[in-house]
Amino acid sequence: MSWCSRDVPMMSETVNTDQNMPKSILSLSDIRRSFQIGPTNTEILKGVDLEVYEGDLLSIMGPSGSGKTTLMNIIGLLDQPSSGYYVLDGDKVSNLNDNALSSLRNKQIGFVFQAFHLLTRSSAVENVCMPLLYRGVRRKAAVRSAEEMLDKVGMGERLRHRPNQLSGGQKQRVAIARALVGSPSLLLADEPTGALDPNTAKEVMSLLLRLNDEQKLTVMIITHDVNIARQCKRQVFIRDGTLIESSEYMNAAHSETADRNGHATAAIVEG
């Protein structure tokens, strides 16, 4: 079974015509991104194809510098590809202006970062309110939703705490609440457990699993941790600027004698 093949139709309307198929959240086709580093133009993403459906739980792995964050920035509408097609929840997002991208990002995307990226001077509730305020929700209503969301992620007792009064796991819960408060269609997590100790990491991961399971939340997790990847429904790898789905990757790995990616991939192959 292949989720990411170049033969997948680009437009989501076409995808959704089949009643048995789940709704497409994300469709990337031949996405390329290159950076000018000094005099040379280096292509980091060399034609990425990816189809993500509602309720997917997807891990992205790959060596450091392979372009995982770059891909997430493009998916999260923070960056634009040098070329390629990108359809997000039925909207073709290539060639949108900055305002349109910002408002689409506000409504469709929830970010969770390794470094939490909470506003350090603001309380948990104030942090979680933010996406709602930027879409024009009134303060009172935003606070109410934020409090509910914090309660859902188990932070109901620490609404007024500032980030420096919270542990790493608690900060990440606040960040998850903030990512989810605006009911995005896609949660993007860039190494969400990277800064956490193993036990806390496990808790945060099970929160994400639970949200995916109970709310059919679509989640993409960038990780270096095979245990985390293993808990995801789909595993995707970046190699040489393109994506390989786990099934394909295993085949590729078998056929390759020297695997430069080391332990992580070995573990996946074994698992």
Place this chain on the structure above:
Amino acid sequence: MVGANAREAVDSMRKARLRTALGIIGIMVGISSVIAMVSVGEIAQEQARKQFEELGTDIVVIRKSFESAASVEIDLEDAIALDATVASIIEAAPRILGDGEFIHSGKTVGNGSVNGVTATFASVNQLIVQKGRFISDFDIGRYFCVIGADLASEIRNNGVVNPVGTTVEVGGRLFTIVGVLQGIEENYVLPVQIDANRSIFIPISTAQRVAWRPEIEVIIARSRTDIHHEKVAADITEYFRRRAPGLQLQIITAKELIARMESQMNIFSLLLGAVGSISLIVGGIGIMNIMLVSVAERRQEIAIRRALGAQRRDIQSQFLTESIILTMVGGIFGIALGLAVTWGICRYTNWDFMVSVTSIASGLGTAAIAGLFFGFQPAYQASRLDPIAGLQSE
């Protein structure tokens, strides 16, 4: 959303107290110097106007001009007839000026000017007789004199209880004292000095006979206040043109002086305002720097906000609001400080303190404009920051 951005701005200012305080202080100093400078200028102007008003804004000083032919002089008859003939002149007081040493009972009691005057001189110059009488129109050619207050007290110091009726020797002639003047504060705004306290006044007809220079030195007159000062001057010129052809006059009216002074004062105020503005610009640049540093420091915050869906204009309005609030709060403190400084200066100089509404309005206005002006660049920069760079963890 503007309201929400303003709230974000206020929030982040509350949370970064030091930064906020520094920005406010900078603007406060700037605005307070504008306020103080402009207010002091206005108060000084008001003070000068008051001095004129005490003296009377209807004073006209007439002199023979330097351009006039040496052979023509102001004629005493013409000078005396001036107020009766020219309708715009109420009273005219000519003077012949000499000086000398004053000797009383063999002792020198003073050294000052000898004013040959008519009876009108007292009323025109607001001289008040304390004892005896002033020179009268019936004293023609007589050796009478009225003495100033300082001179009188010097004579009393010599043991003479009442100087009136005694004689004083001036230039080898004896004058009988007929009156003593009250002390008077010398006024320096007029182009004629009287120095009444240390002078003696004699009949102008006597002065014509005894003075070394018997020409009329000056006519001090009062004009009707309802007639424009230029018309008054024209009337006087016309009067003397007919009576004394070839005589050129220099006519200075108090109103003209006031007008001239006011325009000078306005330049002075403008100058003070400009000095104040420089410190305001310095304060504004301070705000701009603080905001630029703040933008640089908060690259991550900005990036996070952008990742959460903030549009460029949200970021821009947040930072612009911050600058404007900073300058407005600084402006309000600055107005208070400026008024306090002005009050201090007024106490020190004995001027009457007053609150200048224009200076307050302009202070607040400039604060707001400074906030917009100096806040724009940082806000624009903030809105243009690349969110990806800001999100990279160090």
